[in-house]
Amino acid sequence: MNNMIDPENKGVDGVTCTTDEDLAIKVRTLTKKYGKDVFALNGLNFSVQKGEIYGFLGPNGAGKSTAVKVMTTLSCPSQGEVQLYNVDAIHYPEEARKLFGYVAQQSAVDGESTGRENLMLQGRLYGLRGSILSERVVQLLERFDLMDAADRLSKTYSGGMQRKLDLAMGLIHHPKILFLDEPTTGLDPEARASLWDTIHHLSKEDGLTVLLTTHYLEEADQLCDRLAIIDKGKVIVQGTPEALKGEMHGDVVHIETMEAISEFQAKDMLQGISDLHEIIVDGLSVYVRTHQGAEQLPALMSILKAENIKVRAATISRPSLDDVYLRYTGHVFTETEEREVSR
Numbered sequence: 001m002n003n004m005i006d007p008e009n010k011g012v013d014g015v016t017c018t019t020d021e022d023l024a025i026k027v028r029t030l031t032k033k034y035g036k037d038v039f040a041l042n043g044l045n046f047s048v049q050k051g052e053i054y055g056f057l058g059p060n061g062a063g064k065s066t067a068v069k070v071m072t073t074l075s076c077p078s079q080g081e082v083q084l085y086n087v088d089a090i091h092y093p094e095e096a097r098k099l100f101g102y103v104a105q106q107s108a109v110d111g112e113s114t115g116r117e118n119l120m121l122q123g124r125l126y127g128l129r130g131s132i133l134s135e136r137v138v139q140l141l142e143r144f145d146l147m148d149a150a151d152r153l154s155k156t157y158s159g160g161m162q163r164k165l166d167l168a169m170g171l172i173h174h175p176k177i178l179f180l181d182e183p184t185t186g187l188d189p190e191a192r193a194s195l196w197d198t199i200h201h202l203s204k205e206d207g208l209t210v211l212l213t214t215h216y217l218e219e220a221d222q223l224c225d226r227l228a229i230i231d232k233g234k235v236i237v238q239g240t241p242e243a244l245k246g247e248m249h250g251d252v253v254h255i256e257t258m259e260a261i262s263e264f265q266a267k268d269m270l271q272g273i274s275d276l277h278e279i280i281v282d283g284l285s286v287y288v289r290t291h292q293g294a295e296q297l298p299a300l301m302s303i304l305k306a307e308n309i310k311v312r313a314a315t316i317s318r319p320s321l322d323d324v325y326l327r328y329t330g331h332v333f334t335e336t337e338e339r340e341v342s343r
């Protein structure tokens with residue numbers, strides 16, 4: 001197995017380091033149960049190296065926000081361990097809180113205050129006072145390109161500017177780790193790209209460790225050094241985006257049929273074609289992995305025709321994180337729903 005890719009829960013982190021000294025975040029067997037039978041987290045294991053941007057990718061309800069809430073001491077786990085820079089965050093939450101900033105899904109910006117006032121208030125909450133505080137506020141306003149708008153009410157800011165102010169507020173006390181819960185949800189593509197740039201610089205220039213949750217495959221791909229695909233409160237697989245995609249050799253042929261067929265039916269029909277590595281069916285979509293998509297497509301189409309299966313469209317592409325996601329979870333990645341399929 002590639003050491004950068006690993007199905008979790010087998011005791012492997014997928015990180016190249018071996019000592020806890022290199023780790024910013026270490027999470028072991030984290031479980032969070034709501035009521036009698038909702039396991040929001042179900043034995044979550046992963047580690048993040050210092051200075052890394054690590055992404056949690058998963059659909060609604062996968063457990064991403066719950067994991068962040070437990071790591072940021074806002075929620076108690078039912079079981080498990082969270083170490084932040086070797087501080088036990090579950091038993092020593094106050095100590096741990098000095099180490100991280102947290103930017104929640106919902107903005108913490110007060111629209112009726114200016115950007116500068118928001119930052120000053122946040123600083124006071126962390127015990128900063130006097131010139132140390134005002135200098136830190138100026139530093140952050142400059143760092144986030146908000147100096148010109150510093151004394152305007154923040155309700156007049158664009159979505160992207162408000163999000164940057166949120167980030168700046170999360171960094172007021174010089175944390176070593178920044179937790180970002182869906183940092184770019186609701187932003188337009190330009191503001192999203194600008195925020196990616198900012199987060200990248202915070203990590204690569206300032207050495208900040210960033211853990212972010214996202215619904216966006218593109219965000220995980222472009223921004224994260226490593227990512228974990230989360231499903232049903234567990235890490236399904238983790239690795240660098242390149243390694244995860246690289247594991248999927250060859251092409252992906254996507255055939256959209258007019259009527260649903262089962263995975264069993266598809267496998268049965270196509271078994272005669274050599275060089276098909278994987279066949280997954282999700283709804284009206286049949287996904288086939290093969291070394292030579294263009295060469296195999298005519299054979300695939302003629303078998304479907306012979307079986308009276310009408311095809312709406314067929315495409316060949318290089319594997320993307322979508323395909324990695326499909327492979328490990330058995331369903332396509334959607335932002336709003338999880339569709340189960342037989343595997």
Ligand SMILES: Nc1ncnc2c1ncn2[C@@H]1O[C@H](COP(=O)(O)OP(=O)(O)OP(=O)(O)O)[C@@H](O)[C@H]1O
Nearest residue numbers: 034038039040058059060061062063064065066067
């Ligand atoms: N306070 C709560 N009480 C009961 N169940 C909860 C609570 N908070 C979360 N859950 C459940 O735990 C599971 C994980 O939720 P969580 O919000 O962590 O998922 P998520 O991956 O962050 O989703 P989203 O992307 O929608 O924020 C879901 O089934 C959710 O309904």
